[in-house]
Amino acid sequence: MPKVLVSDKLSETAVQIFRDRGIDVTFDPSIGKDKDKLLSVIDEYDGLAIRSATKVTGKVLDAARNLKVVGRAGIGVDNVDIPAASKKGVIVMNTPFGNSITTAEHAIAMMFAVARQIPEASASTHAGKWEKSRFMGVELTGKTLGVIGAGNIGGIVCQKAVGLGMKVVAFDPFLSEERAGELRVRKVELDELLAEADVVTLHVPLTDQTRNVLSREAIARLKPGARVVNCARGGLVDEEALAEALKDGRVAGAAFDVFAEEPATASPLFGLPNVVVTPHLGAATTEAQENVALQVAEQMSDYLLTGAVANALNMPSVTAEEAKVMGPWLDLAGHLGTFAGQMTGEAIEEINVLYDGEVAGMNTAALNSAALAGVMRAANPDVNMVSAPVIARERGIDVSTTTQAQTGAFESYVKLTVRTAGRTRSVAGTVFSDGKPRFIQIKGINVDAEIGEHMLYTTNVDVPGIIGALGSILGGNGVNIANFTLGRTDRGEQAIALLSVDEAVDPAVQEKLRETGMFGQVKALRFGM
Structure with missing residues (x-):
């Protein structure tokens, strides 16, 4: 019976999925925060189900001699050393679709919040002020939304923005014209998007290619008065350059759910009146948390029981x-x-x-x-x-x-x-x-x-006596032949023999075959069966 450790908070329903599938599961969310405890127990398990608290480092993977799969309930795997896992032969899975709608909705909500200055207006009203004229917003209907990354989450944002009456342009090297037509968006290059968009929203992973995609130079090319929304990954935007553009009015506002350093206790964007910030809440809904937990439990169970691999990042x-x-x-x-x-x-x-x-x-x-x-x-x-x-x-x-x-x-x-x-x-x-x-x-x-599990491969010139020599020497040394296959290019030319035997052919027996002078190559083979 496979054994799985759930070291972070997962719903009881997800834990029950493991049990219902016949998997021996240990549910102990305290282990994810205790590095020493994790190191001491991880060797017992075939699978490890985590959220963001557990850090699956190279040291953990070295200790996990039986580990076959790590399942991350969520999309981000910054807490897993994927190269080390790959070298150790451990599959790393995530759940990229379980929180797609929730994250897309948060991006739309943040777009409204910065367009209508909702957090500032709310704080002012709570303070007993009535500053109606101070909080003049802008409509989103009819405005151009520039979507950087039109994949799963970005595609949902495109659809919702079109539903709000916005014009949508998208920059994504992998977006086909056919898919752009389905989303009712116009595919453009990045410079065109920056020049046209009233609101820019980012929906790409953080890679060497996307890091600082909104660099100081890119921010300088934004349409004057544009607003920037980032609910994807910290590091996609030069926060310092954006803060400068916000202060001098070239950029009208920004809404950020993610930051280059997290947990974010300081950022050039903090304290600016035209910036809305949240603490990485993109996937923080009851529905999304339940969805990704159930999904990771199903994926890990499928792999451990049937060999099915879904949403793996390294296989x-x-x-x-x-x-x-x-x-x-x-x-x-x-x-x-x-x-x-x-x-x-x-x-x-x-x-x-x-x-x-x-x-x-x-x-x-x-x-x-x-x-x-x-x-x-x-x-x-x-x-x-x-x-x-x-x-x-x-x-x-x-x-x-x-x-x-x-x-x-x-x-x-x-x-x-x-x-x-x-x-x-x-x-x-x-x-x-x-x-x-x-x-x-x-x-x-x-x-x-x-x-077969044990086989013997030989090469020779096609001459009489080969079968006899093989049978005689192997039989004389207690090697039983289960199956015997011969092949040749033509009469009197190159030939091979492949024998399935009941046990491994001892090197000394192989040497006896070579000593006959009849064989060019003699090689014992073993296959995992």
Whole structure:
């Protein structure tokens, strides 16, 4: 039974989901704030469900030898060391859609608040003043809203703004013209947006590309009298430059829910009369908190029980249905990689995975990860589908994918090609109707070999006596052959043998085969079954 630790506050309903799915769950929100306690217990668990209090550092991950998945109830994963998790083979999931509506609504609310000076007017009225003429606002209807980032949350903001009668322009390199038409917005470049927008709202993650997207230079290009709303991430806006623009009147107002440093106890924007600020409340509604908690519990349960991967930040997603259909193909991809990895002693420079026929329409990103994991396990048995792509990148291996329609006798097959400085090696396989993976080609030689846990691979020139030598030496040393496959390029030319045996072939037995002078290569192989 998988074990999950919930170390932050999650709803009882979410915790019950784990229990109902047959998972042994420990619910102790105090652990997330106690680093030493977390370090002392994390090794017991397969899964860790968190919010923002728990810090999943490299040190925690080193201690978590059994951990398979970290689930963040929410979108932000600043408290998780994702590169370290990837190297350790731990999947990191978040819940990017559970609080989308709530965050979009907060952005709209903040836009109204700064346009109508609602917080200042409220404070004045509470103080017993009646300063009706002081708080002259502006209408949003008919104004132009500039949306930077029209993804999930940004798209909802676009739709709501159109509903309010605003004109909407959007800057997003990934926004297609078709999607822009569906949202009823006009796709523009950033400079055009800055020049046209009466209100600019940001809805992008914080990356190297988006950091300071509203820089001092960009703020200088804003339409005079514009207002800026940021309910996305701190660090997207140069707060000091914006404060200067607010003070001299070039920018009419700003509304911020997020800051470069959080918790924010000081900011150049604090204390300015034309600025509305809130303490990162974008996702702070009862509905959103419940939604993300339920979602993370379902996602983690699905992964631990069925292998389905949803909303992972360091691995391709695989639905439960895909996991059922792809299971044998994932096994095959792993076996192909395992074969190539064990056969390759030199540094690998390139890996290509070719998908032919029906398998080309499957989730090839996940299949690639399985193949890479197989290759890398030859050097490190702890590598898995999460860590393998990271290790490949670190080693400078060029990984590519080829897909094609059915070209041969098989309805579908996968071919893995590995290139080193000195040679190129390929192995292909397929899955038959019985669901069992098979090797169908090695070094360009056709074979039909079932895959067993222990196998022996040999190469030779096609001459009489090879089968006899193999049978005699293996049998004489107590090695039982379960399956025997032969293949050759042509009569009298290069040939291979692939044997499935009941136990590992001892190195001394392999050496006896080499001493016959009949074999060019003798290699014992092992496959995880």
